[in-house]
């Protein structure tokens with residue numbers, strides 16, 4: 001994964017594999033990144049013990065100002081719906097849709 005700048009790289013947390021009970025390092029990360037949706041966000045600490053259970057989407061890097069990639073969220077839902085997954089957060093979706101694998105060429 002390539003980030004727009006060193007600051008982003010150092011302050012971002014990939015939330016694809018997030019475990020709600022995760023402790024420690026994640027609390028020091030000010031930006032969340034979802035590789036499966038290819039989107040960045042500011043965490044909202046509304047979960048248990050102040051943990052972030054969601055994030056507010058951002059379009060530009062707060063450090064270098066570069067425009068961040070367009071979110072693939074809609075595409076993700078559309079594709080999975082075509083494959084017959086109407087509730088992709090609950091259904092047992094193919095592994096590749098849980099990371100960037102479903103849209104990356106490698």
Ligand SMILES: [Zn+2]
Pocket residue numbers: 003004005006007008061062063064065066
């Ligand atoms: Zn940046």
